[in-house]
Amino acid sequence: MIDNIIELSHAYGGTFYVRGGGGNTSCKDATSLWIKPSGTTLATLTRETLVRMDRAKMAELYDYDPSPDATQREADVKDLMATSVFPDSSGRPSVEAPLHDSFPYTYVVHTHPARVNGLTCGVQGPAECERLFPDALWVPYVDPGYTLCMVVREAMMEYTKRTGACPKLVVLENHGIFVAADTVQEIHDLYAHVMDTLGAEYSAANTPESLTLIGDSPDVETVSATTAAIQSALGSKQAAYVAAHAPFHVPQGPLTPDHIVYSKSYALECEIVDAAAIEAFIAANGYPPSVVRTSAGVFGVGSTEKDAALAVEFAEDGSIVEQLTAKYGGMRYLTDASREFIENWEVESYRKQISTE
Numbered sequence: 542m543i544d545n546i547i548e549l550s551h552a553y554g555g556t557f558y559v560r561g562g563g564g565n566t567s568c569k570d571a572t573s574l575w576i577k578p579s580g581t582t583l584a585t586l587t588r589e590t591l592v593r594m595d596r597a598k599m600a601e602l603y604d605y606d607p608s609p610d611a612t613q614r615e616a617d618v619k620d621l622m623a624t625s626v627f628p629d630s631s632g633r634p635s636v637e638a639p640l641h642d643s644f645p646y647t648y649v650v651h652t653h654p655a656r657v658n659g660l661t662c663g664v665q666g667p668a669e670c671e672r673l674f675p676d677a678l679w680v681p682y683v684d685p686g687y688t689l690c691m692v693v694r695e696a697m698m699e700y701t702k703r704t705g706a707c708p709k710l711v712v713l714e715n716h717g718i719f720v721a722a723d724t725v726q727e728i729h730d731l732y733a734h735v736m737d738t739l740g741a742e743y744s745a746a747n748t749p750e751s752l753t754l755i756g757d758s759p760d761v762e763t764v765s766a767t768t769a770a771i772q773s774a775l776g777s778k779q780a781a782y783v784a785a786h787a788p789f790h791v792p793q794g795p796l797t798p799d800h801i802v803y804s805k806s807y808a809l810e811c812e813i814v815d816a817a818a819i820e821a822f823i824a825a826n827g828y829p830p831s832v833v834r835t836s837a838g839v840f841g842v843g844s845t846e847k848d849a850a851l852a853v854e855f856a857e858d859g860s861i862v863e864q865l866t867a868k869y870g871g872m873r874y875l876t877d878a879s880r881e882f883i884e885n886w887e888v889e890s891y892r893k894q895i896s897t898e
């Protein structure tokens with residue numbers, strides 16, 4: 542079983558399914574849940590890094606009376622999760638562990654494919670999901686963490702009561718997909734069904750699935766001038782690295798939690814990058830830009846080389862997702878309340894912090 546979940550994690554750990562530290566996988570028996578630790582990637586998961594959790598202990602969460610204060614609530618949940626880790630494991634369990642635990646199936650593979658997010662972020666997502674995947678459970682957007690786990694768990698129980706079986710496909714609005722089954726083969730079959738169905742949809746509608754570039758890569762002088770301008774406005778620590786990419790349409794708002802974590806909710810779009818443009822952006826948004834877009838290119842900004850590269854990578858992914866939502870009625874951005882929850886979320890910032898080590 543452990544070998545199987547490692548194999549599945551690698552099979553669904555490529556950029557077609559997840560980017561950065563996104564997505565997670567688990568397997569379980571009656572007493573233990575083995576799950577990918579927070580801050581690691583699916584592609585590099587090993588037997589040794591899997592976190593083993595005590596399912597009976599974790600189940601106490603289902604009776605937890607949540608604090609009305611979101612910060613307190615997430616802290617309480619984090620503590621309970623930490624005490625659910627068996628002493629023979631180390632690492633911080635994924636915040637989505639109780640959700641994995643709630644599936645009565647051996648394997649759970651959760652990913653955020655752009656192909657699926659074209660549907661989950663589409664205005665017509667709920668109706669189209671029902672048409673394409675009538676057996677899937679669609680869950681309207683919920684803040685990640687404890688709330689997400691409990692809302693999805695509740696919806697799964699209701700679905701089970703109604704149909705006699707727990708769903709194997711759970712589609713989360715503006716987030717991604719959970720696929721669960723008792724065998725590796727069934728996980729593969731379910732993923733193939735979802736991905737092939739959506740691929741055929743985009744193809745029939747002539748909706749391109751690759752990034753649409755709107756110019757050549759910026760030349761060396763432009764890259765160094767833009768980098769210097771960003772660094773002089775943000776400081777050489779915060780903007781130690783700038784990753785340059787040929788221009789494309791960057792997302793016009795917050796798409797999913799991971800897009801916010803890695804690329805921020807909004808990009809700075811301007812013709813001339815200078816201190817005034819960056820200061821105006823900070824004044825309007827309350828944070829410095831991670832993605833800067835000019836007619837010459839798209840620039841990812843970070844304190845590490847990896848952060849800068851991931852900022853561009855998530856802008857690219859977001860650009861593709863926005864493009865795909867054309868098939869499903871256009872883009873539905875996260876609301877200000879949803880966006881602010883992520884921007885203030887300690888768990889995610891911790892994840893990013895350790896995933897960039």
Ligand SMILES: [Zn+2]
Nearest residue numbers: 564651716717
């Ligand atoms: Zn997720």
